[in-house]
Amino acid sequence: MSTVPGRPLRAAGLAVAVLLGLAPAMPAAAQAAPSYDTLLERLDQLPGTREGAALADAAAARADQARALPNPTLSWSTENAWGSGAYAGLDKAETVLTLSQPLEVWGQRGARVRAARAEAQAAGLRGAQGRSDVAGQLAAVYAEAEAALRRHALADEVLALTRADADAVEAMVAQGREPRLRAVQARSDVANAAAMREEAQAFRDAALARLAGTALLDGPVRAIDGSLLDRTPPLPRGAGGVALAVRIAEAETEAATRQIEVARKRALPDLSVTAVQTRFREERERAYTLGISLGLPLFDRNAGGVRAAHAERRAAEARLDRQRRDSGADRLAALAALAAAGSRTRAADESVVAAEEAYRLARVGVDAGRISQLELRSTRSALIAARAAAVDARLSRVGAEIALARLEGRAPFVEAP
Known part of the structure; x- marks a missing residue:
């Protein structure tokens, strides 16, 4: 049986080699994004991480400020001056200098400090959660960019492969081995492959732009x-650890409890000690007065503030209960998704190997005239689908690892300390 001319066969062989990864590697781009691990080293420079760290610093500063004592009050006044008769001018004036110092003897300061420290603890945990979220976003954008690059490379390979097949079909049609319809179908396949390549290029450029913006490149x-899609996630930590979201909810509940104590202390009397110096201008003598003032909580006992603090603690306890339930379910779901994604990735890789071998045998059969062009198109489509499914499976594995890392409060693909 006659065979097609050598030129289409060489083109088809090159396409198969490219698709199977045997062709020479293309030169690397002049500018490449750093690896994921390198970008993680810059995590503290990203806006989301800086925001969480700043809020934690602000809460810590408020905790320090809560320890400050209330400021004293200094006042000055003059009596019996600028009047009439004997009281004209300042000859008989009495100058009064008053120093008043509020005293926190009912534990207001201690309650305030404990509440501020509890809020600082919660803010620090929220900052850690924000850092984990930023790392997860970085991993997701990095993986999307890598997947877009692979899809674009696959589209390039598919276009080269489709063109080579079309050339082979043209040669068969010229020899009368295939009807003219097959050539029309082959050229249509080439046009579709070219359009898919243009679309893949647009998605690639967009994904790389998002990566550059997210990583501040x-x-x-x-x-x-460096590859993130081919990276195996670390082993999940044991189930004995408490999820970071639960720890945050616990800290917020503690802070709400401390606010109840603060609200109660505000209902206690305000106590101040006062020292007064009176200077008699006429006799040029001085007298001193010591006093204590006590506020009487007759009308405002901060009852509404206490009720509000109790209500806020009940809300915090409800959030804590919900978070404990949700975190357990979310962890089981994330572990199942990660295991499923790992199995899917291994199955996809096996499918790619089988599809590559099927396509190679189909090419040999077509060249020998034992297999029709329709069967070749079918095996080519199966190979393309298998390669695309392998990329999707790896992307799903990255997503599952991101979800699990967020629950554990760590960066994706980094083991918990």
């Missing part, structure tokens, strides 16, 4: 340095 990038 200088200038656009056209490649990435």
